[in-house]
Amino acid sequence: MKIGIPRALLYYYYYPLWKTFFETLGCEVIISGKTTIDLLDKGIKASVSDICVPIKILNGHVLELLESDVDYIFLPRMMSIRKGEFFCPKFMGLPDMVRHSLPGAKDKILFPNISSLSDDISDDKLYYDMGQRLGVTDKNIKESLKEGRKVWNEFRRFSKEDYTALEAMDYVLEGKLPEKQVEDINITIGLMGYVYDVYDDLVSMGIVDRLRKMGVKVITFEMMDEVMLDRELDSMKKRLFWTFSNKLLAAGYKFLKDESIDGIIHVTAFGCGPDSLIGKLMEIDSEKLGKPFMTIRVDEHTGENHLQTRIEAFVDMIYRKKSKYIKEA
Amino acid sequence: MKVSFPYMGTTVIYKKLLELLGHEVIEPPEPTQRTIDLGVKYSPEFACFPLKVVLGSYIEALEIGAETLVTSGGHGPCRAGFYGETHKKILENMGYDVDIIVFDGYKRDIMGTIKKVLRVKNGKPWRTVWKAIKTVYAMAKALDGIEKRIGQMRAYEIHRGDCTKAWQKIKKSFDDVKTIEDVERIEKESHILLDEIALRDVPDSDRLRIGIVGEIYVVMEQSINLRIEETLGSLGAEVERSQYISEWIDFNLKPGASAKEHELYILKKGEKYIQEIIGGHAKQTVGHIVDYAERGFDGVVHLMPFACLPELVSQSIIPTISKDYNIPVITLPIDEQTGAANVLTRLEAFMDLIRNNKKTKTA
Structure with missing residues (x-):
């Protein structure tokens, strides 16, 4: 049986789990190609015009999978991975949206309801219903998830050694060790952004590599420890409702306080609802604490030169500030 | 304590509730272009529109003397549940000394909710509170019934604008409500007022x-x-x-x-x-x-x-x-x-x- 997984949204966080799980079950996993302009265009045509780019991209990937001969497309309904918190409404309604708006998708989507208490979403109970549809036993599901969990934990452990999600994924799935950053590291930048924005090269235009080439060490939220991040928000009276936005904001607050971080870049997609609030909170607090903060808003029209110019200017500014500080000392 | 609230729909209802609890109520003006402009200026660019309008209407209420804002929170997962926090932060950053009382789902924070209720209760006996709530609820029911009727009538009015004028008048007359008997009386009067509007067949x-x-x-x-x-x-x-x-x-x-x-x-x-x-x-x-x-x-x-x-x-x-x-x-x-x-x-x-x-x- 062929299971399609779109290379979009939480692919960048859970793919090692899902891939191992399905392969251990004996399914063949087909993954959609990298996001291209062509794919994005198709996604845009199939989506309502005001929706955010990541969803348009997802629609493009699902359409691509529908054209290939997969039996099912795996698109879980992400409800919650922490008590009292949820995902963005678009994630929660994603299977409904896809099933009722993309032609031919209705009977092909596998959408287990994912609602768990931690980032680890490999609780077998969540997948039993899906297993019945696939005709596998509960025992099979349990064992395959155990395999998946192992790989995913390894992936997260490796991520936290300052490797990007893509590098960690290559390592755990293909055993490929990442290359060492060759440039001299002068400054460290905290990069705030959802995995599906930062690691989709069409959206962020490879911002991590661009920064690294300028001699910048990049830290993202998934390189940080979940428990530590969680504690960061204790001072907030009311946490946000969205787990990944909370992670982002917590990382942001950590960056603000951490002396070793020289500046913060927030990458956000046009029309991202949660980010519109996080952005404002960071804007107000970064000014109070005097840490450089820049927002890069990307959408399907963003130009590459514009991005390059802005990061260069930002990095230059931090570099100068730092060398002046050293001279004066 | 001068209290105000976000402007939404038939505001006379919220106004009445706070008034019956003995607060001095500052009614926010109906949103205008200025309200929207103010809200847009100080809100995050990509925040949703209601957040901007409500912020604008808060600013206008503060300008005419409001000191405390009472609003409802939410449990998400849409952004509306976070309005209170965001508004507070923005208003503080603008230099307003304002107290926002946000009523969240009580399960989230039971003690906090009780404290907030006691503040809004304003030292009135529970009997008064219960009466106030009952009156306001009856008022909401009555007003909604009237509004529904107007929604049907408007299409057939002979003189354009009759229904809207009557609606304004009715809302104003509900402003005098003190007891539940008042609500019944005014509701009856309102329907009579509507009966008089000439309609096409x-x-x-x-x-x-x-x-x-x-x-x-x-x-x-x-x-x-x-x-x-x-x-x-x-x-x-x-x-x-x-x-x-x-x-x-x-x-x-x-x-x-x-x-x-x-x-x-x-x-x-x-x-x-x-x-x-x-x-x-x-x-x-x-x-x-x-x-x-x-x-x-x-x-x-x-x-x-x-x-x-x-x-x-x-x-x-x-x-x-x-x-x-x-x-x-x-x-x-x-x-x-x-x-x-x-x-x-x-x-x-x-x-x-x-x-x-x-x-x-x-x-």
């Missing part, structure tokens, strides 16, 4: 009925949705909204299962298209469209603030529902950029389409 087969669905704020607040009910009325359509404040109270605040029946019934209708409650009113929107179609309405207007998270999901699904149930639906995203002429043209075209539809159906 239209046969049942020619009546056009439009349902308005969508996000609660843009559906209920006429000053920012380009007075959609009046507009549709003047184009000759009877209007029914998916949201009325008394229904919101029934579902969200009133204990007991029977109060929730209607909303659950609507949610059930939406199940087929959106399985889970995903925040905001997306599932209700979908459910209401199905409900309107089944009740034989001629069309549905779907209102949403630009980039509203849950409504984007329902917007994506609407074409399918529209096809399944053969009912025309028009989606209008609303924000500070919305132009009145544009919306009017689209609505006129929509009405033409519906009228033609009806003609071919009956012919």
